[in-house]
Amino acid sequence: MPEILLDIKNIIYTYGDYRALDKVDFAVAAGEFVAIAGRNGSGKTTLTRLAMSLIKPTGGHIYFQGENTATMTPADMSRSIGYVFQNPDRQIFQGTVEKEVAYGPEQLGFSPDTVKEAVRQALNMTGLTELAGNFPRTLSRGQKQKVAIASAIAMRPQVLILDEPTSGQDPWEAQSLMDLLTKLNTQGITIILVTHDMEIISQYTARAVVLEQGHKVFDGTPAELFNGNQPIKKWGLVPPAAVALRQELGSLARQDESNLSDLLGCLLKQRSEYNA
Known part of the structure; x- marks a missing residue:
């Protein structure tokens, strides 16, 4: 049985008097490709920020490989989990693609030779080798997203969390990105994908967790989600074409x-x- 990497136990999170997450409970095993879906405001991004220790739960616990993350910092979590924001411009600030991808491994204390090899591999995996010397902010939205992914995988994480990575992209860029994530998953990286795109869930992921008003209302395969027996319209989801x-x-x-x-x-x- 695959090892449980991320174990979310009855998580509660409140913003003032508003309960954004209410006793959400599920686990992610090594090698999974999981989608977290739900309408805007359902708690998806809050959940991933909790997983990265960017914020701390009001109640419940989060474990990574059996260790409680309550005292862990985002820097601690980044050694095992890569996080890609919805807007790649939020995490790109170096002068070249190569320097951007190298920044994370350098901060983790990798040796110069290890950094160089990690950057080479990450650029090759994301198809960015020829753009290594380019200024990242001149790239297309899809290319910027790949730079963010390369920066994450250069730190050699076990898990990659992506928040709406295909938003703002044309269909070709989106497909290229999803093909990349599929390849990374087959190479052993666990993927947690926050998305509102049901087409992506049906085509690429093996499991879907649906949140509605802070509650987990579904956890199963895409086939089960779209078999006509689930109230997906009530949850604000549009079925694939x-x-x-x-x-x-x-x-x-x-x-x-x-x-x-x-x-x-x-x-x-x-x-x-x-x-x-």
């Missing part, structure tokens, strides 16, 4: 079946009356 089409065709088929049954009943009644 293929799922919506399948459900609509199923509805039409049921209507046609009902109409056919009524027609057959009329014909049988007419035949009975004629034979009489």
Whole structure:
């Protein structure tokens, strides 16, 4: 059985009198590709910030590899968990892509040779090698997001948390980014993806956790989430196009079946009356 890396136990978090998370409980095992979904304000980003110790829970506990993170700092967590913000400009501040990617490993105390190799590998994995000398802020939104991911994986984390990484990107950039995350996952990095994009959940992730008004309301596979038995519209989620089409065709088929049954009943009644 895979090792439990991140174990979230009955987490409560309040902003003043507002309870943003209310007894949320779930665990993430090594090698998983998990989506955290929910409408705006459901508590998704708050949950990931808690996981990184950027903020501390009002109640409950978070464990990483069995160790309580209550006394851990964001710097402590960054040794094991990479965090990519929704807006990559929030975490890019070096003069070149190469320097940006090297910053994290340097802060963690990697040796110069280890930093150099970590940067080389991260740039190669993200397809940014040819852009190593570029000023990051001149890049496209998708390229900036890859710089942020390269910066995270250069620190060699076990887990990568990404907050709405495809927002503001065109479909080609979004697909390229998701293909990259899939590759990283197959190479052993656990992925936790915060997203409102149900197409991405259905195509790329193996598990979805849905939050609604601070509560966990679903935890299962995308197939279970979109099988028509879950109140996803109530949770503010829009089903993937293929799922919506399948459900609509199923509805039409049921209507046609009902109409056919009524027609057959009329014909049988007419035949009975004629034979009489």
